[in-house]
Amino acid sequence: MPDMNRHLDSVGKGFTDFLTPPPEGVIRFTVGQPDFTTPEGIREVAIQSLRDGETSYTRPSGSEELCRTVARFLDERCGIEVGWEDVVVTPGCKQALLYALMGLGNPGDEVLLLAPAWPTYDAQIRLIGMTPVHVPTHRPSFHPDMEALEAAVTKKTKFIFINSPNNPTGAVYTPQETKALVDLATRHDLWIIDDMIYATMVWSDHPYTSPSTIEGGWERTITIGGWSKSWAMTGWRLGFCAGPPEAMRALHLCQTSAATHVPTFTMKAAAFALFDDAGRLPMHNAFAERREVVFEELSNIPQLSVNKPEGAFYIIIDITATGMDDKTFARRALSEAQVQLIPASLMQGGEGYCRISYATNIDNIREGCRRLRQWLENITEGQ
Ligand SMILES: Cc1ncc(COP(=O)(O)O)c(C=O)c1O
Incomplete structure (x- = not known):
């Protein structure tokens, strides 16, 4: 064999x-x-799309309407500024994470994870020949330990993954902590992969803070989210990534090479969902x-x-x-x-x-x- x-x-x-x-x-x-x-309203939009025969190939990143809606959602709900042309709608948040690694990194790179971290990160990183570096968070809060992170950086470090609100710990990092993470990434010239799939589910006093809204963060942050959790759409396999144009060109290439696009008849429903409060x-x-x-x-x-x-x-x-x-x-x-x-x-x-x-x-x-x-x-x- x-x-x-x-x-x-x-x-x-x-x-x-x-x-x-x-x-x-x-x-x-x-x-x-x-x-x-x-929710029924979202399902109805998809059913209508099928009735209307929206079954052909379309724009790889997702329809213009969908990408514009993602950009507007990120802006209005999270303060994240991205051009709609720098949004790629992917088969789940998972695939967007893989695109970020494949598009921006190389085998041998080290990736900082705030431990304990959702296990898919470790699996994806290893699968493509990179090295996950699990850096323990503070106990019992599970918030970032900046000294430990600083000590874990080497010449090979290329990425830091942030996931707040966090799976598995339920922690939501404060704006000050997010700033410290951005400062670290800036000092060491790292990509920040911000998995913000739980961003609307915040129960603490401080909201989700996007690293891209902090000075030095915008040009190095790939914002990755999706519909699975907040809209109960796990089986639809819909996620998105967005970030600075140069980086998104690489992620776009991953999408055209790997998936072409998400199913056309889900796109209107996905756009509708984002503002279906x-x-x-x-x-x-x-x-x-x-x-x-x-x-x-x-x-x-x-x-x-x-x-x-x-x-x-x-x-x-x-x-x-x-x-x-x-x-x-x-x-x-x-x-x-x-x-x-x-x-x-x-x-x-x-x-x-x-x-x-x-x-x-x-x-x-x-x-x-x-x-x-x-x-x-x-x-x-x-x-
Ligand atoms: C932190 C985190 N990111 C991403 C995902 C997966 O998202 P998707 O269903 O969009 O691939 C999960 C699912 O458990 C998750 O917990």
Whole structure:
């Protein structure tokens, strides 16, 4: 058999082992997707596009209307200034991330990740022969540790990935922290890949801050987001990237080489979705309420400690006081408490923590936390 990509063996499986659909009755705190169907208005627009026969090849970056709408959304909702011609609509945010690495980097480059980081970054970086450098964040806040980041920079460092609001930690970086990250990137001439897919889901006092809005940031930031989370559109596979024209030419080339474009009949619906607040806000408000409930419920379990999540729909729990490591905790929680969660050591730097996704209804959240409390109580009594 001919040789294969020599990096394949180093690519991890992410959360796969702990995402297996569990038996009926198990409370599933693992799935990182909204438990909602895409709002009806958005679906109707796509249906109409199909009825209208919008089924042919079109502009690779996405229709002019769609790219203009993404640019307007980024400007009006996030303060990010990009030309509509410097927007590329991609098959999911994931593919945009890969384009950024492929288009702007070279094998051998090092990429700074704020650990624990969503595992796809590590996988993509390794797959194309770059090296992920996992730099631990501060505990228990999971906010950037600038000294550690500075110390991790080498001559080979080419990128820094920022993901705020963060999966898996729920942290939202402050404007001052984002500025410090931009300053670091500027000092060392790094590309900033800003995965802002959870940007509308902020529960903290400070909003999502785009590095591109900070002096020195605009010319080195690729803003990457998508429809999956805020609009419950995971299966549509729609994401976007935007940034300075020179860089976007490279990402555009990746898109024309790899995908041509996203399905034509999704484009009007995607444009409609971005300003469909009537469709989005009920889901947004549900997540805000669940965040309160999950925090309160977990705070009442003496063996666990939690920070109030600042954004996205994840909460990370410190399980070290139970005496178990996080994988043992997750395995036992599944078999003994019928609760499925993600051990955070599946990501470098997550050892001792588990991630809960609260993209499930409030009854499930209460019941899952009740089971965890009861299980841990029984274990403690038995000791
Ligand atoms: C941080 C982060 N970025 C990107 C994605 C994937 O987005 P998409 O569905 O648009 O590929 C996820 C999904 O879990 C995520 O958590």
